[in-house]
Amino acid sequence: MNAAAIETRRSEALDNFHTRGMPHRRFEHWRYSDLRAILDAGQVAQSGTAKWQVESVPDGVELFDLAAPAEQAPEWVVRYLGTVGNRPTMKEASLAFADGGVALRVTRGRKSAAPMRLQISSTGNVRLLLVLEDDASLTLMETHASDAGLLRNVGVEIVLGSGASLSHVRLAPSAPKSITVEHIGVTEARGACYRAHFANFGSRLSRTELHILLQDVGAEAHLSGVMVLGGEGHADVTSHIEHVSGGTRSTQLFKKVAGGKSRAVYQGKITVREGANGSDSWQTAKALLVGDRAEADLKPELIIFADDVKCAHGAAVGDLDPESLFYLRSRGIPEREARRLLVRAFLEEAVEPIEDGGLRAAVWREVEEALSRAMVIVR
Amino acid sequence: MSAAADTKDQVAALGEKYKYGFVTDIEMERAPKGLTEEVVRFISAKKGEPDWMLDWRFAAYRRWREMTEPTWGRLHYPKIDYDDAYYYAAPKSAEKAKSLDEIDPKLLETYSKLGIPLSEQKLLAGVAVDAVFDSVSVATTFKEKLNEAGVIFCPISEAIRDHSDMVRKYLGSVVPVSDNFFATLNSAVFSDGTFVYVPKGVRCPMELSTYFRINASNTGQFERTLIIADEGSYVSYLEGCTAPMRDENQLHAAVVELVALEGAEIKYSTVQNWYPGDENGKGGIYNFVTKRGDCRGARSKISWTQVETGSAITWKYPSCILRGDDTVGEFYSIAIANHYQQADTGTKMIHLGKNTRSRIVSKGISAGKAQNTYRGLVSVHPKAVNARNHTRCDSLLIGGKCGAHTVPYVESRNPTARVEHEATTSKIADDQLFYCLQRGISAEEAVALIVNGFCKEVLQQLPMEFAVEAQKLVGISLEGSVG
Numbered sequence: 068m069n070a071a072a073i074e075t076r077r078s079e080a081l082d083n084f085h086t087r088g089m090p091h092r093r094f095e096h097w098r099y100s101d102l103r104a105i106l107d108a109g110q111v112a113q114s115g116t117a118k119w120q121v122e123s124v125p126d127g128v129e130l131f132d133l134a135a136p137a138e139q140a141p142e143w144v145v146r147y148l149g150t151v152g153n154r155p156t157m158k159e160a161s162l163a164f165a166d167g168g169v170a171l172r173v174t175r176g177r178k179s180a181a182p183m184r185l186q187i188s189s190t191g192n193v194r195l196l197l198v199l200e201d202d203a204s205l206t207l208m209e210t211h212a213s214d215a216g217l218l219r220n221v222g223v224e225i226v227l228g229s230g231a232s233l234s235h236v237r238l239a240p241s242a243p244k245s246i247t248v249e250h251i252g253v254t255e256a257r258g259a260c261y262r263a264h265f266a267n268f269g270s271r272l273s274r275t276e277l278h279i280l281l282q283d284v285g286a287e288a289h290l291s292g293v294m295v296l297g298g299e300g301h302a303d304v305t306s307h308i309e310h311v312s313g314g315t316r317s318t319q320l321f322k323k324v325a326g327g328k329s330r331a332v333y334q335g336k337i338t339v340r341e342g343a344n345g346s347d348s349w350q351t352a353k354a355l356l357v358g359d360r361a362e363a364d365l366k367p368e369l370i371i372f373a374d375d376v377k378c379a380h381g382a383a384v385g386d387l388d389p390e391s392l393f394y395l396r397s398r399g400i401p402e403r404e405a406r407r408l409l410v411r412a413f414l415e416e417a418v419e420p421i422e423d424g425g426l427r428a429a430v431w432r433e434v435e436e437a438l439s440r441a442m443v444i445v446r
Numbered sequence: 447m448s449a450a451a452d453t454k455d456q457v458a459a460l461g462e463k464y465k466y467g468f469v470t471d472i473e474m475e476r477a478p479k480g481l482t483e484e485v486v487r488f489i490s491a492k493k494g495e496p497d498w499m500l501d502w503r504f505a506a507y508r509r510w511r512e513m514t515e516p517t518w519g520r521l522h523y524p525k526i527d528y529d530d531a532y533y534y535a536a537p538k539s540a541e542k543a544k545s546l547d548e549i550d551p552k553l554l555e556t557y558s559k560l561g562i563p564l565s566e567q568k569l570l571a572g573v574a575v576d577a578v579f580d581s582v583s584v585a586t587t588f589k590e591k592l593n594e595a596g597v598i599f600c601p602i603s604e605a606i607r608d609h610s611d612m613v614r615k616y617l618g619s620v621v622p623v624s625d626n627f628f629a630t631l632n633s634a635v636f637s638d639g640t641f642v643y644v645p646k647g648v649r650c651p652m653e654l655s656t657y658f659r660i661n662a663s664n665t666g667q668f669e670r671t672l673i674i675a676d677e678g679s680y681v682s683y684l685e686g687c688t689a690p691m692r693d694e695n696q697l698h699a700a701v702v703e704l705v706a707l708e709g710a711e712i713k714y715s716t717v718q719n720w721y722p723g724d725e726n727g728k729g730g731i732y733n734f735v736t737k738r739g740d741c742r743g744a745r746s747k748i749s750w751t752q753v754e755t756g757s758a759i760t761w762k763y764p765s766c767i768l769r770g771d772d773t774v775g776e777f778y779s780i781a782i783a784n785h786y787q788q789a790d791t792g793t794k795m796i797h798l799g800k801n802t803r804s805r806i807v808s809k810g811i812s813a814g815k816a817q818n819t820y821r822g823l824v825s826v827h828p829k830a831v832n833a834r835n836h837t838r839c840d841s842l843l844i845g846g847k848c849g850a851h852t853v854p855y856v857e858s859r860n861p862t863a864r865v866e867h868e869a870t871t872s873k874i875a876d877d878q879l880f881y882c883l884q885r886g887i888s889a890e891e892a893v894a895l896i897v898n899g900f901c902k903e904v905l906q907q908l909p910m911e912f913a914v915e916a917q918k919l920v921g922i923s924l925e926g927s928v929g
Contacts, residue, residue: 095518342846356861360828365856371871374843378871382856384826385864 069145070137076149080159084108087156099332099364100274100303102157106218106246111157114218115191116166122184127177128205133194134167143198144170151196151224152252152278153307161192161222161250168194168222173203175228182206182236182423190216190245195223199231201256206234208426215245215270223251227259229283234262236426237275240433241268241440243298248274257283264421265292265321266430268437269300269329277306281315281346288317291420293430296329296361297440303332310339310346313373319350322417324410325361326441336368337378344375354384355413357406357442387413403442410438466719469663476665477534483507486634489534493603493637496610506623506633513627519761519790520819520851523695523732531697532665533635576601576640576656578669588652595651597681598643602670605641612643616674620703620740620767628699628734628761632668636701639669644679644710653909655684658700660720660731666697673703675710677743682713684912693729695758700735708743708770713751717912719919720756725814727786730758737764741773741802749776750793751907753916755923758787763821765794768802768830775804778904780916782923783816783848792822792853797830797863808839809901812848813924819851826863833863841871842900844893844924894921 089111091103116134124130131144140148148170149162173179177200185207187193199205211219227233239247247270253261265275279288294302308317323331333352354363367380387409395405414434421427477488486507490500515526576599592599598609606613623633640656660667675681698720704712714737723730733756739748750764760783766775777793795804804824812818824835841850852869874896882892897920898905908916 344846354858356858356863359861360859361861362857362859364858365867367852367854367867367869369841369852369869369871370849371841371843371851372849374846374848374873376843376871376873380852380867380869382854382867383865384856384858385866386861 070140072145073137073148077163081163083159084156084163090156100272111160112164117187117191117193117219118189119169120186125179125183127174129172131170133170143172147226148196151226151254157220157248158222158250161194161220165192165194170196172198173205175200176202178204182208184208186210188212190219192220198226199228199233201228202230204232206423209237211239213240213242215242215247218246221249225253227255229256230258232260234422236264236421238266242270245270246272251277253279255281255286258285260287262289265304267294267302269296269302273302275304279308281310283312284314286315290319291417292321293414293417294323294331295434295437295441296331297326300329305334307336310343313344313346315346317348320417321352322414323354324441325356325363326358328360330362332364334366338370339373339376341372343373347377350380352382474535476532479532480529481533485533489635489637495606499606503634506630509624510630510634515627521759521788521790523759534637535665578638578658595648596645597650599654600641602639602641616705617672620738621701621736629701629736632699632701636668636670639671642673644675644681646676647678650681653682653684657686660696669700671702674705675712677707678709680711685716696731698731698733702737704739704748706741706746706748709745711747713749715908715912716752717916718754718756722756722787723758725785732759733757735762740767741770744770745772746770747774751778754781755919760789760791762791763793767796769798771799772801773799777806778907779808780901780904781818782811783818784923785814787816790819790821792820794823797826797833800831802830803834806837807903809904810841810850812850813844815847817849821853823855824865826858826860828859830860831862835865837867839869843873
């Protein structure tokens with residue numbers, strides 16, 4: 068395999084992008100995020116390349132700048148770049164149009180304790196490749212600057228070797244004028260574990276899409292996320308977890324608070340392939356509507372081709388429980404404060420899974436700030 | 447009847463396979479093959495329809511020609527050649543029957559074989575039947591008694607002639623002509639079906655029932671049902687379907703429209719047992735049905751109950767539009783798919799009015815190499831203050847080669863609304879099976895027992911006459927799925 072392979076994949080990606088065209092709401096899984104209505108293919112092609120920055124590279128982590136000529140790419144970049152997960156249109160666009168990005172590798176058995184921070188800023192397409200070899204582990208904090216211009220389109224690929232473990236926290240602050248799209252493809256070998264948290268505070272259109280392949284026994288994926296939206300914010304988290312092999316586990320817990328005229332979307336699909344017996348998966352999505360004109364759309368989907376499985380999902384949309392509110396108010400807590408308290412309590416369960424205390428605090432700070440925006444017109 | 451005795455009956459019935467698969471040899475009159483304006487005109491003329499009805503059909507036909515078949519269902523079937531089927535077939539002798547005595551005895555025999563009590567002497571107390579054979583309604587029983595109460599219960603072809611104003615007002619008002627590919631096709635070529643009108647304040651004195659039978663080969667069946675429950679009235683309507691065993695696939699595209707005015711209640715129950723094809727997936731009915739109820743007046747209620755055991759392909763989403771304030775919509779469903787059957791079924795609950803409530807209970811059972819999908823939408827519009835929905839859908843898998851899928855959509859645009867959805871997927875637990883086996887119950891009996899327990903919540907909703915039949919069907923449909 069050589070560098071030409073990357074070029075081949077890029078030109079395939081370009082062809083795919085042009086053949087399929089911009090996603091729009093008539094594509095069932097883009098039903099709640101009509102990208103074509105506000106963006107055309109030319110704008111995607113000409114949006115340039117977004118910037119990335121890694122604060123400090125921990126020991127045992129190799130970094131390759133994808134802006135460098137393909138001939139210089141190490142073997143592991145050539146092997147994986149453009150091959151992980153499915154190849155949806157916008158991910159093809161980021162491969163075809165990005166003139167840069169970053170590839171990171173954690174070598175076999177390396178366990179990196181401190182979180183590694185990756186900041187993505189500016190406008191355009193960008194690629195990220197993360198390879199964790201067998202038994203390696205890493206905590207990654209992916210933060211986004213809110214200066215996303217018209218479009219920021221990120222294509223992420225994550226390869227987890229056997230027994231590898233990645234904790235991934237993605238923090239996307241409010242970017243009300245921008246369109247932000249991110250596709251994350253994950254493939255997991257035997258006994259690998261992917262923990263991810265998505266904190267989303269809304270864009271003009273924000274789409275975070277995941278495709279996770281649990282390839283072998285013992286592979287696990289645990290996703291959680293919060294959304295706090297106000298104004299005309301939009302956030303869409305769409306996940307697809309495939310239990311390719313039996314004995315795999317996945318959990319998902321997403322909580323959303325939508326105020327103002329915002330729109331909170333969750334589409335979660337779980338596929339259990341034929342023969343993947345002993346798979347266990349559950350997903351829960353809950354939304355609180357705190358604005359009279361806010362909207363929540365939830366679509367938890369189960370596609371099951373094996374019988375010896377445990378699969379469950381739940382979804383709920385509603386308002387704060389009036390009894391709880393009454394209880395707090397009867398104890399002298401003003402309504403505004405009581406509501407805030409209850410909303411915090413509602414979100415708590417979905418923030419808690421973030422293992423690193425510092426990252427958890429960072430998410431809470433962002434949540435607090437967003438809550439004041441979302442709950443301005445509290446009734 | 448005790449559960450054990452029930453199960454014994456089911457197991458006895460297991461040996462029967464599809465007992466409705468016979469063909470009645472009867473002379474048929476058909477429209478020319480294919481679908482053209484001429485065929486539409488032919489059907490309309492056969493029914494002696496007024497001009498407005500013909501125009502209505504033409505409008506539908508022209509629109510249909512421009513539409514494409516939907517492909518979003520989780521269904522795989524060879525492309526249907528719509529020009530290679532008959533759109534109208536009628537038993538020759540049935541045309542002008544005034545009473546049961548004039549009906550071809552062969553037809554009556556067919557219905558008695560099916561266990562449908564057409565002749566009044568044999569009638570179970572309190573069920574009025576309208577029987578539709580291929581494209582025409584052959585007999586309606588208990589007309590006089592219903593007339594006394596003011597209830598109109600007749601073939602829709604007759605209603606178009608005799609109650610033209612009412613049909614004109616309501617036909618297509620719930621499922622518009624352009625609604626979807628199959629509904630539009632039905633609007634162009636529907637040949638018969640049932641019309642029910644229950645006047646103000648009347649509680650329909652008996653269960654109304656329609657029995658649909660496809661007999662002719664290579665023929666589609668397109669029936670249309672329109673039920674109007676006027677203010678404060680109540681009606682319970684049952685529907686049953688069977689078809690002969692044939693190697694070819696036959697098309698069935700029906701439309702059902704329900705209108706409930708202020709304070710009215712409609713209970714609509716279906717036991718669908720069209721021929722499902724053989725164990726190798728050969729033959730069977732393609733069942734593409736549009737069913738929708740409109741709770742137009744305040745405090746009205748529409749309740750759908752369905753037991754879907756037949757058909758090679760089922761594509762069906764009985765829905766409720768909760769337009770009036772304080773209206774209630776319900777959907778109870780059992781869908782069983784065995785061998786190579788494919789079912790994509792569910793419901794839509796559209797909350798428009800204040801304090802509207804809906805409840806969905808769906809039980810899907812897959813066995814053999816079947817695929818069973820629940821697809822549902824709960825949509826709360828901005829004005830639906832205090833809307834409530836609870837959805838529960840459970841899937842049961844029997845064997846490792848089948849599939850069970852759940853695709854629920856929840857869309858809420860009102861902060862005071864509460865929508866809850868829960869779903870589980872499981873198989874028959876080994877300990878449940880073991881418990882039955884060690885008490886001397888055979889594996890097949892045990893499965894029927896456990897599955898009936900799994901479905902109980904829905905079976906309870908059926909009117910008594912159908913509940914017994916449905917319980918047996920559950921057993922029969924799963925024949926050969928264990929061991």
